[in-house]
Amino acid sequence: MKCTKCGGRAVIDLKRHNSGFCKEHFFEYFENQVRKAIDEFSMFGLRDRILVAVSGGKDSLVLWDVLMRFGYQADGLYIDLGIGEYSSASSQKVRDFVLARQANLRHVSLEQDYGYGVPEAARRLRRAACSPCGLSKRYIFNREALEGSYDVLATGHNLDDEAAVLFGNVLRWNTGYLGRQYPVLEEDPGGLVRKVKPLIRLTERETAAYAVLQGVDYIVEECPKAIGARTTLYKQLLNDLEIQSPGSKQQFLYGFYERGHDSFEASRDVALTPCTECGQPTTREGLCAFCQVRSRLLTVRA
Ligand code: AMP
Ligand code: ZN
Numbered sequence: 001m002k003c004t005k006c007g008g009r010a011v012i013d014l015k016r017h018n019s020g021f022c023k024e025h026f027f028e029y030f031e032n033q034v035r036k037a038i039d040e041f042s043m044f045g046l047r048d049r050i051l052v053a054v055s056g057g058k059d060s061l062v063l064w065d066v067l068m069r070f071g072y073q074a075d076g077l078y079i080d081l082g083i084g085e086y087s088s089a090s091s092q093k094v095r096d097f098v099l100a101r102q103a104n105l106r107h108v109s110l111e112q113d114y115g116y117g118v119p120e121a122a123r124r125l126r127r128a129a130c131s132p133c134g135l136s137k138r139y140i141f142n143r144e145a146l147e148g149s150y151d152v153l154a155t156g157h158n159l160d161d162e163a164a165v166l167f168g169n170v171l172r173w174n175t176g177y178l179g180r181q182y183p184v185l186e187e188d189p190g191g192l193v194r195k196v197k198p199l200i201r202l203t204e205r206e207t208a209a210y211a212v213l214q215g216v217d218y219i220v221e222e223c224p225k226a227i228g229a230r231t232t233l234y235k236q237l238l239n240d241l242e243i244q245s246p247g248s249k250q251q252f253l254y255g256f257y258e259r260g261h262d263s264f265e266a267s268r269d270v271a272l273t274p275c276t277e278c279g280q281p282t283t284r285e286g287l288c289a290f291c292q293v294r295s296r297l298l299t300v301r302a
């Protein structure tokens, strides 16, 4: 296959765009897609301080790499979730990245800083690991961004992630979640930092290719706790659809952003009050969901 731009040898074919690119033009395409997402949703500017949540996986490390390449002020935030070998390996990938690029990293350990790890919390609360994991990440993202006075928090969610989550939300008509699913969530004066997802125009396959070609070393293994998760099933379904009908995934997601999302936005409006324990914003009276889980972990026997 030949590069659509220069006729040279293509290193990747992109059926959804009916094109193929050589290495140089793939980088150009990829970076243009990130720029387009940032501009289209006015995510941030060069003066903003960005905190990039990095897991050690391809998407978030590529995002951090690209933002620094563009000249943005981007620091990283890594949360060690205490998931054995997976956490130590992903933490090492992040550290290697930081050393090679002399980047700034905020490092939080769930076990050392908050007294529990994800597997232990899941076992003691009798919940699936993704529940305390998601809750802890959301809480720490916000808290670290506020404490470091960042203007915005960026995550590496890509087109596949967002389409799969949208599929799940539509399947169950989760109108509240649909109202909150957007590439930008504005800051709430009640204490929620602005959140953005600059990789929504790129697929997992594209971020993996960019990482490999650009020499970004990342942890290939998926989180062992996420195996069998529903989102993984939805991703497979959408990938099967994409093979039969290239472009379906992006039509589904972008169509929602353009014509669906606004209809659900009203379901988002909820008042926030400070948690009586930690002061972080919550929709509940008294303890926030995070402090409630922590207090339950203190009372439930190991
Ligand atoms: P996931 O929920 O694992 O699909 O990850 C979605 C995004 O959340 C990633 O692209 C990262 O930006 C962020 N993220 C996930 N895990 C971590 C972590 N352990 N530390 C910091 N950020 C994370
Ligand atoms: Zn080319």
Ligand code: ZN
Residues within 6 Å of the ligand: 275, 276, 277, 278, 279, 280, 287, 288, 289, 290, 291, 292
């Ligand atoms: Zn709290």
